[in-house]
Amino acid sequence: MAKLTVKDVELTGKKVLVRVDFNVPLKDGVITNDNRITAALPTINYILEQGGRAILFSHLGRVKEAADKAGKSLAPVAKALSEKLGKAVVFTGTTRGAELEAAIDALKDGEILLVENTRFEDIDGKKESKNDPELGKYWASLGDGIFVNDAFGTAHRAHASNVGISANVDKAVAGFLLENEIAYIQEAVEAPVRPFVAILGGSKVSDKIGVIENLLSKADKVIIGGGMTYTFLKAQGIEIGDSLVEADKLDIAKELLAKADGKLILPVDSKEANAFAGYTEIKDTDGDAIDPGFLGLDIGPKSIAKFDAELTGAKTVVWNGPMGVFENPDFQAGTIGVMDSIVKQPGVKSIIGGGDSAAAAINLGYAEKFSWISTGGGASMELLEGKVLPGLASLTEK
Known part of the structure; x- marks a missing residue:
């Protein structure tokens, strides 16, 4: 693959922005299939092991108006991820603002934070789904210039949480899952x-x-x-x-x-x-x-x-x-x-x-x-x- 991967960048002490795909099925607040969380673990663990401070972004379902937020919080995902990693996952329930920024600034090496459902930004003008330039720039400002895209499930869409962040960082690289997806599917067809x-x-x-x-x-x-x-x-x-x-x-x-x-x-x-x-x-x-x-x-x-x-x-x-x-x-x-x-x-x-x-x-x-x-x-x-x-x-x- 002709793109940089997570192994090509220095992560120690860095606030590393990561797009994952935690769009998991939920029923009454319970995750019924956690395969997508499991699939993201190799990249997340690598970042943490390297001393990076992982800041994760994901969407969950479709959100068009405030009423759609019901049952769409990533709070259950934060809990499930914490159990799989065996360590605390910071979750503020926000997509921007002072509370989120303070929580990110408080992270230490090897710690992890999950941002609230990126689609909550779609309630007022589809800022996430339409790749609002201001939103992509803001999210990019929360890190130290490194963005890891490991969300193959949204790679065919130009959203603020993938393309928007990529445009505003020093290096945008592929995570292990994205790298494997491309290697298996694209290379199987092309060669x-x-x-x-x-x-x-x-x-x-x-x-x-x-x-x-x-x-x-x-x-x-x-x-x-x-x-x-x-x-x-x-x-x-x-x-x-x-x-x-x-x-x-x-x-x-x-x-x-x-x-x-x-x-x-x-x-x-x-x-x-x-x-x-x-x-x-x-x-x-x-x-x-x-x-x-x-x-x-x-x-x-x-x-x-x-x-x-x-x-x-x-x-x-x-x-x-x-x-x-x-x-x-x-x-x-x-x-x-x-x-x-x-x-x-x-x-x-x-x-x-x-x-x-x-x-x-x-x-x-x-x-x-x-x-x-x-x-x-x-x-x-x-x-x-x-x-x-x-x-x-x-x-x-x-």
């Missing part, structure tokens, strides 16, 4: 060990047009599953019953199929039901067509076998999007089958691009079997599309 197979699922073709186009030029094969399958099938004149379809994307689907030159691999059967919820009948289709009054909710056994064959021998696999409605046990066989096929390939570099795919791997017990599971669905999608991420572009070049 893959071949054969390179991409697997794309999810509900909408519209969400992944740019990704499909970019990967068709990079990968040896692009396997398609999930709800967007049926837009591709309908584009070929195949009956899809009541399945999800984007009628305004049929022409684009035809164009993608035409330019794919055989690289685009579609399912050959589906698991269909007579309703999305409250169904009374489930069955596997004979071929790729869906029966009238039914809708496809997962790939079928023939498709699982076909995709297994297509993945045989793969050395690099990038997967983004489940094969079906994996949250329902009746429609998770396709996603499980694809995961089984990926992880059994000898020496494969296997990468999950965040989002629902990551949730599927974690929830179904496959997390430890993959080389890398991204912490940022939107950011990983834009990397797969070949876009430049503002949060990465704003870092200091080596």
Whole structure:
């Protein structure tokens, strides 16, 4: 990676500003999944071990007006982080002002402070989300000229807490998590060990047009599953019953199929039901067509076998999007089958691009079997599309 990393700067005695991604799910004030906190620990611990004074910034949910602040404080995160680190985490519950500044000035080497939810600054004019210059400059003034961006999940957005701070410090560097995300995802696409197979699922073709186009030029094969399958099938004149379809994307689907030159691999059967919820009948289709009054909710056994064959021998696999409605046990066989096929390939570099795919791997017990599971669905999608991420572009070049 051509950007400076946290190991390239002197941290001892410095007030080090750090953008982390603590956008964790909360229910009644309790964190239900702390994976993002755990993912940030290597960078935080390194800064503290080097004698730095870590000042952390993160958003939590969306905040548009004062009423949205309810349940969006980072106070529960500060408590969870303290427990994981085994040391106190200072938390003032503020995003600016004398109380915050005094708490930062009181920090000693190896101590840590968490700033309140950066999105609280969006209540009056979206200062955080629109990268307000004054806010970025103010936050940058709280440190000693060093900013560590370790929030891959927001790297595709130009916010005051990443791009804004970067523009006002001496050195803006990547943390270990951001560095690994770029190394695994970007390098897998740009310099893959071949054969390179991409697997794309999810509900909408519209969400992944740019990704499909970019990967068709990079990968040896692009396997398609999930709800967007049926837009591709309908584009070929195949009956899809009541399945999800984007009628305004049929022409684009035809164009993608035409330019794919055989690289685009579609399912050959589906698991269909007579309703999305409250169904009374489930069955596997004979071929790729869906029966009238039914809708496809997962790939079928023939498709699982076909995709297994297509993945045989793969050395690099990038997967983004489940094969079906994996949250329902009746429609998770396709996603499980694809995961089984990926992880059994000898020496494969296997990468999950965040989002629902990551949730599927974690929830179904496959997390430890993959080389890398991204912490940022939107950011990983834009990397797969070949876009430049503002949060990465704003870092200091080596």
